[in-house]
Amino acid sequence: MSDGKCWKFGDNIDTDAIIPARYLNTTDPAQLAAHCMEDADAGFAKKAVPGDVIIGGENFGCGSSREHAPIAIKAAGISFVVAKSFARIFFRNAINIGLAIFECPEAAEEIPEGHKIAADIKTGVIIDLTSGKRYQAAPFAPAMQEIIAAGGLMNFVKSKVTA
Amino acid sequence: MGMTITEKIIAAHSGVDSIRPGQFVYADVDVCLGNDITAPIAIEEFEKAGLKKVYDRTRVCLVPDHFTPNKDIKAAALAAQLRRFARQQGLTHYWEVGRVGVEHALLPEQGVVGPGDLIIGADSHTCTYGALGAFSTGVGSTDLAACMALGKTWLKVPESLKFVFKGALPKWVGGKDLILYTIGRIGVSGALYKAMEFCGSAIESLPMDDRFAMCNMAIEAGGKNGIIRPDAITEDYARGRTERPYKLYSSDDDAEYAEVHEYDCSRIEPQVSMPSLPENARNARDVGEVLIDQVVIGSCTNGRISDMRIAAGILKGRKVAPTVRCLVIPATQSVVKQMMDEGLTDIFLAAECAVSTPTCGPCLGGHMGILDKGEKALATTNRNFVGRMGHPESFVYLSSPAVAAASAVAGKIIHPDDL
Numbered sequence: 001m002s003d004g005k006c007w008k009f010g011d012n013i014d015t016d017a018i019i020p021a022r023y024l025n026t027t028d029p030a031q032l033a034a035h036c037m038e039d040a041d042a043g044f045a046k047k048a049v050p051g052d053v054i055i056g057g058e059n060f061g062c063g064s065s066r067e068h069a070p071i072a073i074k075a076a077g078i079s080f081v082v083a084k085s086f087a088r089i090f091f092r093n094a095i096n097i098g099l100a101i102f103e104c105p106e107a108a109e110e111i112p113e114g115h116k117i118a119a120d121i122k123t124g125v126i127i128d129l130t131s132g133k134r135y136q137a138a139p140f141a142p143a144m145q146e147i148i149a150a151g152g153l154m155n156f157v158k159s160k161v162t163a
Numbered sequence: 164m165g166m167t168i169t170e171k172i173i174a175a176h177s178g179v180d181s182i183r184p185g186q187f188v189y190a191d192v193d194v195c196l197g198n199d200i201t202a203p204i205a206i207e208e209f210e211k212a213g214l215k216k217v218y219d220r221t222r223v224c225l226v227p228d229h230f231t232p233n234k235d236i237k238a239a240a241l242a243a244q245l246r247r248f249a250r251q252q253g254l255t256h257y258w259e260v261g262r263v264g265v266e267h268a269l270l271p272e273q274g275v276v277g278p279g280d281l282i283i284g285a286d287s288h289t290c291t292y293g294a295l296g297a298f299s300t301g302v303g304s305t306d307l308a309a310c311m312a313l314g315k316t317w318l319k320v321p322e323s324l325k326f327v328f329k330g331a332l333p334k335w336v337g338g339k340d341l342i343l344y345t346i347g348r349i350g351v352s353g354a355l356y357k358a359m360e361f362c363g364s365a366i367e368s369l370p371m372d373d374r375f376a377m378c379n380m381a382i383e384a385g386g387k388n389g390i391i392r393p394d395a396i397t398e399d400y401a402r403g404r405t406e407r408p409y410k411l412y413s414s415d416d417d418a419e420y421a422e423v424h425e426y427d428c429s430r431i432e433p434q435v436s437m438p439s440l441p442e443n444a445r446n447a448r449d450v451g452e453v454l455i456d457q458v459v460i461g462s463c464t465n466g467r468i469s470d471m472r473i474a475a476g477i478l479k480g481r482k483v484a485p486t487v488r489c490l491v492i493p494a495t496q497s498v499v500k501q502m503m504d505e506g507l508t509d510i511f512l513a514a515e516c517a518v519s520t521p522t523c524g525p526c527l528g529g530h531m532g533i534l535d536k537g538e539k540a541l542a543t544t545n546r547n548f549v550g551r552m553g554h555p556e557s558f559v560y561l562s563s564p565a566v567a568a569a570s571a572v573a574g575k576i577i578h579p580d581d582l
Contacts, residue, residue: 012440016548020555021527024200025206025230025237039550045194059352059385063548064527065287067204067303088356089287090386093303143187150487154212157309161214 003129004079008113011057015090016131018061018069019121029075030107032068033081034078053117055108059154061090067097071117080119081129082126084136095144102126102137109133121148165415167323169390172298172412176281184322184421193280193308193407196224196256198266198523199369203244203284204304208313217252218314222277224256225249226266228352232528264503264521266494267463269377272495278393278402279410281487283316284308288463290381290546294374295401296393296411297459301382319508321387323358323414324349324419328365330429335579337473338373339465339543339563341365342380343434344426350453355385359419360414365428366391371400372469379464383441433578435541436561439549447566447578456490457540460564460572461519462526465543466494468501470564475507477568478514479581484574489516492524492534516571528552535561541576543567 019032019038026032038056039138054073060083061069070093073081080100094101100121107126111117115130124137140148149157166174177188196446197205209217211328217223220522225245230238233366248255256275263269267288270276276292282299283289285307292299303317310316326345341361346353359381366374374391381389393401401409405521435450437443460466483489491511493499499521502508511518525532527543534540534553539560542552547559560576569579 012547014548016546016551017529020550021200021529024529025235027204027241039555042555054340059355061384062351062385063287065201065285065289065301065303067201067285067305070303071204085352085355087381087385089301092306094303096303097393110225112442121502125232141187141319143319147317153305153309154208157312158212161312 001117003116004053006053006111006113006115006117007044008055009040009050009057012062013056013071014063015061015066016063019066019072024066024068032072033075041071045076048076048078051079052077052145054078054081055111056081056087057108060086060109061108062087065089065162067093070094070097070099082107095147100151101113104135104137164323164419165417167358167360167414167418168296168392168412169323169360169388170296170320172281175316175319176403181426182320184320186320188318188320190243190318192279192283192310194222194224194276194282194314195284195307196226196266196270196289197304197307198229199241199245200229201304201307203241204395205285205307205311206244206248208305209307214312217311220253221255223254223311224270225254226258226263226269227311228263228265229368229527230529231263232260232520233521237317239496247248262496264554265463265523267464268466268494271295271375274404274406277405277407277409278397279412285376288358288379290386290498291375291379291463293378293381293388293390294371296397298388298390300388319501320419321356321358323360325355325360325362325420325423327423327425328361328363328367328427328428330427331366332428333431335565337563338376340431340434341428343436343441343444343561344431346380346384347434349384351383351442352385352405356387359384359386361389361391361452367394370469371396372467373557375467376464379452380441386579403470414580433563433566435566435576436547438547438558438560441547441561447576448564450576453560453576455487455540455570455575456538457532457534458487458567459492459525459532459540459542459544460490460546461492461494462523462547463481463494465564466492466498468498470501470543471507472497474568477565477582478516478572479510481514482513483571486574487571489571490519490525491516492519493521495521496499510566517557525552541567541570
């Protein structure tokens with residue numbers, strides 16, 4: 001659970017918009033965070049504060065496989081991302097690195113920018129704290145829940161290697 | 164119930180006889196790869212987890228192709244990280260500048276990937292290898308790190324979409340036009356999480372390079388993989404080249420598809436995707452007056468020898484318009500050499516193109532051809548997102564090598580027949 005202010009974006013927000021390639025000559029999360037969402041909203045990294053939430057439309061995170069995209073969002077302190085749908089590599093990457101994501105078309109459509117929202121990764125419940133309305137995100141498959149519960153893919157891998 | 168080629172390959176790599184879409188599996192991976200942007204994060208994750216050895220030093224490929232030859236000091240550090248890890252681990256598939264090429268042109272050409280393989284790569288265009296009749300998909304860096312350790316990856320078995328291309332291809336229409344047309348019809352999320360299986364009489368006679376271009380862009384429709392049933396053309400390519408024994412799979416007649424799309428190729432014209440999504444495809448003749456500042460001929464989509472032959476065929480005896488900078492970027496060293504042997508390099512130079520060493524370079528706005536504010540480029544690459552090739556207020560149009568070469572001469576986007 002967390003309760004941050006939400007920032008809304010449209011459909012097909014691609015990974016070039018989330019973190020442009022001109023910043024990919026580093027893997028440092030803090031440097032990536034400074035340019036988070038830059039080509040979708042040039043001022044985003046400055047105005048978003050830790051705990052805030054991103055709401056996207058369809059196909060959020062499409063394009064490149066660059067994990068720098070969810071890393072930039074996570075390092076910017078964004079507590080979670082809600083979208084109508086996620087592009088598949090972004091979806092994998094978010095799960096693998098422990099960025100909480102929720103696929104929920106109704107919430108993504110209805111919740112206006114600026115509302116405070118909270119969500120629970122275990123239950124998939126999203127609450128618009130400003131309006132009081134509750135939403136239910138699509139549940140994660142058991143295989144993904146295992147990775148989430150382990151705290152990301154590498155922790156999961158470590159448990160397999162040492163098992 | 165029958166299975167699709169995608170389902171069969173995943174099943175065979177998961178130790179089960181049959182498999183259904185939606186099922187989760189841990190699949191054995193034949194080959195995994197990363198590049199100088201994505202592999203550094205994988206290496207960091209691998210080492211941070213205390214892991215010592217990759218699962219098989221002959222199956223992990225590191226390809227420094229994006230910011231190489233090193234574009235700046237930070238990029239040099241990323242490349243050095245790959246080099247150090249490759250040496251430490253004794254990787255047999257690491258290529259230094261001078262030998263390296265654009266990964267998705269290089270790996271098939273070198274026979275590292277072949278029909279029937281299951282491949283994951285920390286690069287979204289890893290789906291290219293589906294052209295060989297392999298299951299191949301893009302993943303992230305942490306996925307690559309996990310695979311380097313275990314030789315396995317988690318996969319959700321995708322539903323399949325079938326695309327049937329009938330009829331003969333008109334002059335100047337190739338694989339790139341077919342895939343741009345397809346994405347134009349179904350949209351950039353039209354195949355989200357799904358397998359795109361390309362078939363039909365037009366595909367059965369399509370050369371390998373065109374098949375690579377088609378499967379390469381499955382991701383631009385949101386697809387998990389693109390795939391083409393291997394046939395005599397595939398075997399001609401793979402025989403004597405693929406370094407491991409390969410296996411040919413094909414879809415059963417009663418395999419199930421979520422959707423079937425049929426296109427009459429004889430009605431498809433050379434395509435151009437307008438900024439700033441690949442789905443904005445239209446006929447080259449319907450783009451209106453679009454003056455261009457730069458043309459890029461190359462990339463993992465269209466940097467192969469047949470692409471160069473098509474472009475050179477149009478540029479022979481002509482000159483690039485004085486208002487245009489035309490960059491020709493062969494995708495591998497073999498393509499560079501073959502261009503020279505066939506006299507194509509001379510044609511490009513006489514036409515006043517800049518001919519570059521292999522690199523992903525401008526495709527992702529990395530280096531070697533960055534656009535200024537307001538500039539427009541026509542590129543044979545695969546993405547035209549906002550800011551993709553440089554300034555956030557620059558514009559990228561996508562096309563085949565034929566349209567790109569003709570437009571370079573004309574100074575504006577045109578159909579090759581209108582040159």
